[in-house]
Amino acid sequence: MQYDEIMINLMAADSVLNYLQDFFLSAVVSMAFAVLFVTPAKYIPLIGLGGAVCHLSRSVCLAADLGIVASSFIASVVISIIFILIVPRIRVPRPVFTVSSIVPIIPGKFAYMTLLSMIKIHDNPGMREQYIVSIFENGLLTAFVMLAIGLGIAAPALLFYRNRPVV
Amino acid sequence: MDLKELTGFIAELALILSSCGAETRLIVQTSERVAKACGCTAVVIVSPNMIIIKLTRGDEEYSSFYRTRGIGLNLGSLIYCSRLCRKLEEKKISPSHLHHILKNFSSWKYSNFLVIPVIGIACGSFCFLNGGNAHAAVTAVLAGCVTIALKLYLNRLGLFHLFVFISCGFTGTLVSFVLGTFVCGLGSTDLAVAMVVSLLPFVPGFPFINGILDLFKGYPVMGIYRLVTTVMLILSVCIGVVLALSLTSLWY
Structure with missing residues (x-):
């Protein structure tokens, strides 16, 4: 995709509204997970912001036609680096923030499609090839996205904290 | 505190951290830093079922095994414990005070x-x-x-x-x-x-x-x-x- 085209995609009024909507929705999701993980209330707004930024950076990467695996990786690297910079000031273990923040980009739909194809393959033997393709396509995508998220969270910390304590 | 009591106290800390969902490096480093703050050298090994701790102070040595309580999740307790350990390192609380706090430790949850x-x-x-x-x-x-x-x-x-x-x-x-x-x-x-x-x-x-x-x-x-x-x-x-x-x- 050409650079101009990407910029048009990003700047369209409709998509700006969409980004804004997704920004707030993903903040809600992250904050709810923070409550589920029993995070103290004063850190919850920061986690919401982290989740929103994470989802926004993935949306921007997807709009720039980077593909979902690379986009998820970049989004989690962004979130990891942001919290590496913030955390030493508030002195809280970093996974407290990062894990809740990546929840909005978890690939639930692909995992579900994999599971559904696995069930249906026994029921409709006539369409076996189609389901096998779906299992591999969605299953590999789910696995790679999850791996990309995990590596994206773990890798930047290794660069910044080679011999320093975690907290 | 004698070495046996100190080992029990550090083990209690490591067990609480592991049951709160801390990563292994955080458990090991926190335990070792607390031991250092108490004037000992610690070797801490975390495995899925148990935590092994060896403390050395001068010529004395004491090691023990502790069974883990399974992986739970409570970030509030995790933050609270790591804060307490930092306070101990900065000499704001004494080891016996921290031991007392950990003994009566109970995690809170949202309603x-x-x-x-x-x-x-x-x-x-x-x-x-x-x-x-x-x-x-x-x-x-x-x-x-x-x-x-x-x-x-x-x-x-x-x-x-x-x-x-x-x-x-x-x-x-x-x-x-x-x-x-x-x-x-x-x-x-x-x-x-x-x-x-x-x-x-x-x-x-x-x-x-x-x-x-x-x-x-x-x-x-x-x-x-x-x-x-x-x-x-x-x-x-x-x-x-x-x-x-x-x-x-x-x-x-």
């Missing part, structure tokens, strides 16, 4: 009446994020509330956690199917989205990220253990979903 609606709203938001319409979001909110309420109830009964995940996977899918089909009249795509997002609270994010972090930071056994736990939890939810889908014969 269930807060958690249930909050998770319901999160499921609704996630439904919009995944491209569902307003009806699908309503279905997801209700199904999410029911599922998380069931999870909290089953957890309170102290059931085996894989069974809890199977039951919740089953209930979440079934409730969202029934609500989506018979009450909200959803199309197949929106119904699928509602079913997926009602299981959002069962994504084992913490064991997964901790597993990857452990693998990267030189604790492969703990890393693999945590990743296997993640896979087992996901498979449990899958079994529940498959059971529910077979029941509803949702083949579209």
Whole structure:
């Protein structure tokens, strides 16, 4: 995709509204997970912001036609680096923030499609090839996205904290 | 404090941290730093079933094994414990005071009446994020509330956690199917989205990220253990979903 085209995609009024909507929705999701993980209330707004930024950076990467695996990786690297910079000031273990923040980009739909194809393959033997393709396509995508998220969270910390304590 | 008492105290700290969902490196480093603050050198080994601690002070040596209490999750306690350890390092509290605090330690939680609606709203938001319409979001909110309420109830009964995940996977899918089909009249795509997002609270994010972090930071056994736990939890939810889908014969 050409650079101009990407910029048009990003700047369209409709998509700006969409980004804004997704920004707030993903903040809600992250904050709810923070409550589920029993995070103290004063850190919850920061986690919401982290989740929103994470989802926004993935949306921007997807709009720039980077593909979902690379986009998820970049989004989690962004979130990891942001919290590496913030955390030493508030002195809280970093996974407290990062894990809740990546929840909005978890690939639930692909995992579900994999599971559904696995069930249906026994029921409709006539369409076996189609389901096998779906299992591999969605299953590999789910696995790679999850791996990309995990590596994206773990890798930047290794660069910044080679011999320093975690907290 | 004598060496035996000190080992028990550091073990108590490591056990609390491991039951709160701390990554292995955090457990090892915190224990070693606390030992150093008490004038000892510590070797701490964390394995899936036990924590081994060896303390050395001058010519004295003491080592012991402690059984872990399983992997739980309570970030509030995790932050509280790591703060206390830093206070000990900065000499703001004494080792005996910290020991006393840890002995009487009890973790707090948010009220269930807060958690249930909050998770319901999160499921609704996630439904919009995944491209569902307003009806699908309503279905997801209700199904999410029911599922998380069931999870909290089953957890309170102290059931085996894989069974809890199977039951919740089953209930979440079934409730969202029934609500989506018979009450909200959803199309197949929106119904699928509602079913997926009602299981959002069962994504084992913490064991997964901790597993990857452990693998990267030189604790492969703990890393693999945590990743296997993640896979087992996901498979449990899958079994529940498959059971529910077979029941509803949702083949579209």
